Amino acid sequence: MRGNADVRTTGYGTEPPLQRFLASCHQEFKSDNSGELADYIPELKRANPAHFGISLVTIDGHVYEVGDSAAPFTIQSVSKAFVFALALDLVGEARVASAIGVEPSGEAFNSIRLTNDNKPFNPMVNAGAIACSGLIHEVDGRAAFERIRDKLGQFAGRELDVDDAVHASETATGNRNRAIAWLLRNYLVLQDGVDAVLDIYFRQCAILVTARDLAVMAATLANRGVNPVTGVQVVTPHVVARTLSVMTSSGMYDYAGEWIYRVGMPAKSGVGGGIVAALPSQLGLGTFSPLLDGHFNSVRGLKVCEALSARFDLHMLNRSGDVRTCIIADYDIFGITSRRSRQPHEQQILDDRHSDTRVIELVGALNFASIDYVTRRLSSEPPGAPLLILDFHRVPDITAAGAQLLAEKIATLGNSGVTTIISGVETTSPVWATIRAQIEEPKRLRHFPLLDDAVEWAEDQLIYRYGGFTETKETAHLSEQALLADLAPEETAALAELSTPRRYDAGQRIVVAGEPANSLFFLQSGMVSVKLPSGVRLASLGPGMEFGEMAIIESHRSADVWADTPVKCLELPIDSFADYRQLHPQISMKIMRNLSALLARRLILANAKVDLLSAY
């Protein structure tokens, strides 16, 4: 009998393919012992050259780990990307730009060269990073390091410690950085307190992380500043975009050009052996191996990044995607009405005026290009339906740019008499917040969390607009019940004799899902809703309609029925109804035919919706 381990490893490969790929990278590259440990900071020579960890975190928070992904090492220059993000967050873009450029220098990380206006080229080289730490120091003074440590901890999703030995070692030998710092002081990029700023910088470089931490930090950048593991919004999407931009152009120093050409992901390396790479809206990658190449980048880490990008064609400029796929359904309400059952004259209006309500159901993360396509599609057709429903219940995200285009289109439509109804998003959802933020005056804009409620509201507008409500029956006689169509007056009178009048208050539950189905109801006045226990509405019924009628063929209730308003109805016990039908087989035939017609109409409605969605 093979052991469990054998069965598990020789099973159907329960591991996700990406886990297997990362493990194969680790297996292939761990034997590459080229490169050298960093030795200009003596303590770094104590690193274990065999250490090799890989971690990848997805923007929905899944963490892949292989090898020494939990081995701690000092973050070193990887910290620069996150401290730059913190500086943008803390003192604002203008202040940062006044002290630090964003141009690649094409030189090594410890280059002393400054720009023609005596500023560091960018925040990824030591000069720029020391200037960044100086900006935090200007605000916090001695508390600056704690703010840095706390922010990097938010990116990693846990509290981070410092390797005091590495901090002491770099403090003792960091004379080149001292020269850079005093040069910055000379040009007033740094203010007073140069030694304090240097100590902040040395301490931030000595913060201990793991490959897993780096992957979470990178994934936070990939996820518009939200840590996908903790859910914390660490920095704004605006700050993320600027941070990733500088990582793209300068994160790998004088290897940056080759890096973007070959790998195509914003990245940052460190002499401790770490590399982070972030693929926006997809993933964050963290690798650790302390053997460095001539550019002071981790040899094995580079290979992992290059292999991942090449194998899955992940270059960030290789953006596929057909904007037209953002529309999953585009239809009017002919045959696809809401779940509110309408009285015959109301339904006639909807059948006649179905083209007055258009529904477009959207899908996927929407952006500038996809919303532009939606607006062009709306513009390319003649002015059509006065009621336009845009449903977002399959849309997890929309960018501000997309929302801006949408808002402008809604305003234009409003000016031409079209009311736009947005459905499928709660008022608390980020998608609604992004859209609403772009709409100055919500003229001719309505919002419903559920598409069905939006369609019902639009139907009500049409019925009202074409005089339907003037004929709406407040009460209905038993003879008008759809289930009893074609029965003679004395036949319905006999059924009324067998029924009991009932009254219910608004909000009262009349029928309970799962209970025995031992009666059916004829609605005389008021409105009721048929709902699943989950709260999903299946139908809303008005006077002249029946509910609980499935008791004729089912033993237990399949849904709840709630009184939306005060309700008057007749309750007919199913046994009495069965006895009556047994005594009057002809009548029974009529009733069963009516029931079949009712069920057929519901089936047609359901099929139309399924057909519509499967057609896209």
Ligand SMILES: NC(=O)CC[C@H](N)C(=O)O
């Ligand atoms: N590239 C690096 O990781 C350099 C960081 C190191 N603390 C230094 O300033 O030299």
